[in-house]
Amino acid sequence: MARIKAIEYHFPARKVSNDPQNKLTKKIGILTRYIAEEYETASDLAIKAAEKLFEKDVCIKSEIDFLLFCTQAPDYILPTTACIIQEKLKLPTSCGALDFNLGCSGFVYGLSLAKGLIDSGQAKNILLLTADTYSKFINENDLSTAVLFGDAAAATIISESSDNNDIGHFVFGTDGSGAEDLIIFSGGSKEPLNFETLLEVEDEKGNRRARNNLYMNGPEVFNFAMREVPKAINELLNKENTTLGNYDFFVFHQANKYMLDALRRRIGIDQEKFSIQLNDSGNTVSSTIPIALKREIELGNVKKGDKVMLVGFGVGLSWSVCSIKLCI
Structure with a gap:
């Protein structure tokens, strides 16, 4: 059985503000957002979120046997960005790694994939990374999207559990x-x-x-x-x-x-x-x-x-x- 063991997240340094007096700002409830720099990718943000998690000593890198990366902003068409992240995080080469392209429902889908890998005995400790940089796809003159989306990443450890009700x-x-x-x-x-x-x-x-x-x-x-x-x-x-x-x-x-x-x-x-x-x-x-x-x-x-x-x-x-x- 599987459980969520730890979560960390990371925002890029640059912060931008929506006009607090704007009618749309008041409606959507978003005052500020974080925007990745031109050189920053979703994988950069994901790696920083993961490093925060490992610094908490909830799991060591050698124990990770599968990496799942959810993003709609991969580094390249190929190879799989999860493979690049594996090397940069220095996870074991025995670790499985894959990307899946999904957006707002992606974290829950990732939990399901992790639970399936654990329940079937294929993995014991899974690093689920979610990261997107929608700002790179948004026209700043399109207020239907520009005021809504921010860039960020999160890192979650899903591990074996003795309780079948955890997930x-x-x-x-x-x-x-x-x-x-x-x-x-x-x-x-x-x-x-x-x-x-x-x-x-x-x-x-x-x-x-x-x-x-x-x-x-x-x-x-x-x-x-x-x-x-x-x-x-x-x-x-x-x-x-x-x-x-x-x-x-x-x-x-x-x-x-x-x-x-x-x-x-x-x-x-x-x-x-x-x-x-x-x-x-x-x-x-x-x-x-x-x-x-x-x-x-x-x-x-x-x-x-x-x-x-x-x-x-x-x-x-x-x-x-x-x-x-x-x-x-």
Whole structure:
């Protein structure tokens, strides 16, 4: 069986502010964000998060037998960035390593992969890294995305456990028909970069972006979350044969305050049991859940033995829900 043993996170040094008087800033609840330097990659941030974790002596590098790296900003098309991270962290060469390309639901998917590797006897100590640098894909003149996203990384150790309730059931979902609601159209094999894809255009709301910039259909992403997340949570409750009232805390993907408040009210979660940890960091994509969970632990809002629900949703479109018992 598997348990979360430790979590650490890392932000790049550069911090930028949203206009606190702006109506949109007040709505989304994001005052500041961290932005990677031009030379900084997602793997750089992930390595720094991992080194913080190893400095805590919760696990030594020689004990890591699998590395999972969740990112949508790999260093190269190939090789796998996890292989580069393995060498830079000096993890054993007997360590398995792979990338998986997933965004806002990626941390929960990563927990599932780690649990599967441990429960099947293929690994005992897994380093799950999440890191994204969406700032490199965002046009600063596109306020539909520029004020939302920040760069960050998180490092999580998942290890063997004698308790079969530490990481419980999972629910997953995918709706690829919404792929173009959150997308970078140009830069992959489907639409290689060329002069035309780099040309900026202005939409009806005055936002400017090119085909190689991140595009988000905010209203559709909101509608998707309001439609699918409550259903997925009900499915998890059925699997666990339990109710919302039996959970001590809830950590959702930190998309923005407006969406989180709407989801909390629709599902019927008490405000004091619900994490909102994004005002100083923004939406850090795959790292929002581990960062929020770590912060709630540091604040004393989540304690060892608590039953916690983790909920990811976003780009794909994809979603994931799981139950954990906190062991940190």
